[in-house]
Amino acid sequence: xxxxxKLYVVGIxxxxxxxxxxxAKRALEExxxxxxxxxxxxxxxxIVKGKIIESxxxxxxxRVKKAVQLAxxxxxxxxxxxxxxxxxxxxLVAEYVYSTRADVDFEVIPGVTALCSxxxxxxxxxxxxxxxxxxxxxxxxWETVEKRLRKALEGDFVVVIYNxxxxxxxxxxxxxxxxxxxxxxxxxxxxxxNATREKESVFVTTPKDIIEDPSKxxxxxxxxxSNSETMIVNGKMITPRGYSRKYRW
Amino acid sequence: xxxxxKLYVVGIxxxxxxxxxxxAKRALEExxxxxxxxxxxxxxxxIVKGKIIESxxxxxxxRVKKAVQLAxxxxxxxxxxxxxxxxxxxxLVAEYVYSTRADVDFEVIPGVTALCSxxxxxxxxxxxxxxxxxxxxxxxxWETVEKRLRKALEGDFVVVIYNxxxxxxxxxxxxxxxxxxxxxxxxxxxxxxNATREKESVFVTTPKDIIEDPSKxxxxxxxxxSNSETMIVNGKMITPRGYSRKYRW
Numbered sequence: 001x002x003x004x005x006k007l008y009v010v011g012i013x014x015x016x017x018x019x020x021x022x023x024a025k026r027a028l029e030e031x032x033x034x035x036x037x038x039x040x041x042x043x044x045x046x047i048v049k050g051k052i053i054e055s056x057x058x059x060x061x062x063r064v065k066k067a068v069q070l071a072x073x074x075x076x077x078x079x080x081x082x083x084x085x086x087x088x089x090x091x092l093v094a095e096y097v098y099s100t101r102a103d104v105d106f107e108v109i110p111g112v113t114a115l116c117s118x119x120x121x122x123x124x125x126x127x128x129x130x131x132x133x134x135x136x137x138x139x140x141x142w143e144t145v146e147k148r149l150r151k152a153l154e155g156d157f158v159v160v161i162y163n164x165x166x167x168x169x170x171x172x173x174x175x176x177x178x179x180x181x182x183x184x185x186x187x188x189x190x191x192x193x194n195a196t197r198e199k200e201s202v203f204v205t206t207p208k209d210i211i212e213d214p215s216k217x218x219x220x221x222x223x224x225x226s227n228s229e230t231m232i233v234n235g236k237m238i239t240p241r242g243y244s245r246k247y248r249w
Numbered sequence: 250x251x252x253x254x255k256l257y258v259v260g261i262x263x264x265x266x267x268x269x270x271x272x273a274k275r276a277l278e279e280x281x282x283x284x285x286x287x288x289x290x291x292x293x294x295x296i297v298k299g300k301i302i303e304s305x306x307x308x309x310x311x312r313v314k315k316a317v318q319l320a321x322x323x324x325x326x327x328x329x330x331x332x333x334x335x336x337x338x339x340x341l342v343a344e345y346v347y348s349t350r351a352d353v354d355f356e357v358i359p360g361v362t363a364l365c366s367x368x369x370x371x372x373x374x375x376x377x378x379x380x381x382x383x384x385x386x387x388x389x390x391w392e393t394v395e396k397r398l399r400k401a402l403e404g405d406f407v408v409v410i411y412n413x414x415x416x417x418x419x420x421x422x423x424x425x426x427x428x429x430x431x432x433x434x435x436x437x438x439x440x441x442x443n444a445t446r447e448k449e450s451v452f453v454t455t456p457k458d459i460i461e462d463p464s465k466x467x468x469x470x471x472x473x474x475s476n477s478e479t480m481i482v483n484g485k486m487i488t489p490r491g492y493s494r495k496y497r498w
Contacts, residue, residue: 009369011361011365013270014359016272017271018270018271018272018275019270019271019272019359020270020271021262021267021268021269021270021271021361022266022267022268022269022270022271022274023265023267023268025271026267060492061492083361083365084369085364085365085368085369085373085374085375085376086365086375086377086379087376087377087490090368090369090373090376091373091376091377091487091488091489091490091492092490092492093373094369094372094373094485094487095373095482095487095489095490095492098372098482098483098485098487099482099483101483107369108369108373110263110268110361110365110366110369111361111365112260112270112332112359112360112361113362113365115334116260116332116334116335116359116360116362117359119334119339120258120333120334120339120343120356120357120359123343123347124334124339124340124342124343124344124357125334126334126335127334127336127339127340128335128336128340128381128383128388128389129380129381129382129383129389129397130335130380130381131378131379131380131381131401131404131406132377132378132379132380132381133378134377134378138491139377139490139491139492140377140378140491144405147404147405148378148404148405148406150404151400151401151403151404151406152380152400152401152404152406154400155380155396155397155399155400155401155404156393156396156397157380157397157400157401233344233347233348234347234348234350236343236347238340238343238344238347239340240340240344241336241340241341241344241388242387242388242389243309243310243340243341243344243388
């Protein structure tokens, strides 16, 4: 019997290598092949002992096929920024493997997603219930994006926006901020750019300010839209969990 | 000048110690005091070199005060299951420190939240946009919980339910499943119990089945409610990310 391979889909966290899990580090160390987008591979290159195969954005399907092929007889890691289930590589691998019944043993190693590293940088923007929406319309029709944003705001969720902007679609960010203004008003919005990476920047703004100057927001940014309980306390954005309704200090 | 202390609020992930981050492990190792709920402390006891102070549920406010006090001149870790921003200790610490202007240096170390470890066990229940709701009405009024659940379902989010049940409030789970039936119909619901821990169990059910026998769901369970795109493929629950609209294998 020939030895079987293994495919790890590895969440490498938001940026800081210290935010890798022990399991992710071990998988990367023991892999004979590591595949991923250039940006992500760069962060973990020093950990890898095997061969690195870089690819570009838009080449995800080819990357998955290649990884599955190699994993039939090798230990392979496919890296994903943040957590693989949240706008990462997990679904593409799952969809491909389960629908083609590919003969490969694969395992997703979860990671720290951007919202969990970014929220505390603002104070505590998220503390419990929240909704996560991407403004990218590459894979989701824009009407669906708008509907989700509106319903999440109506539900008084803290709304966390991934992929808020890109050079190609600044207009979409402006439309989204129009919906925030309409449903919730000119509420505080927490902004975290490059969380735990070089050039990290953290500030609080409003939908009106973003509409006036959307250039402050780019694709490496994550936004937190206040719910009705979010407070600004000494410059920090805090959504209390409700202890203050029950307790006094 | 006396040496200053430090307070780490440490996300220890969903259960498996291998899912600690490198940073979390280091913080626990270097802490002179480690405070936390008994269940969480148990998982990381072997890593800790300092003194462990355990407490029970309901004693969170006292635990935070104690941790802040100790952290004025010691290195202290306050442990939180999963990620501290998602139904964890981050907001209580932030609220206390920023509102009392407590003279303490604190840092949240993010962790892997339950949904990221549980989603791949089902296949790929979450792949992008999603809403997270807790059914516990200890800290959130039940009307708010119901409103959020309804809006999230109307927005066609994959809805991830934390704390779905407890002995005290089985009726709330039944009411929530009634809302799912009403808004989305008898759709597949992915269930993960004790993700990455002993007695892990994974299955797919429906709101009708849960209403008939709610005893299958307990407080150590996380639920994933399908959106309109979620499919069951060879027994696995998969929410595709939209690649299939753009590509063919």
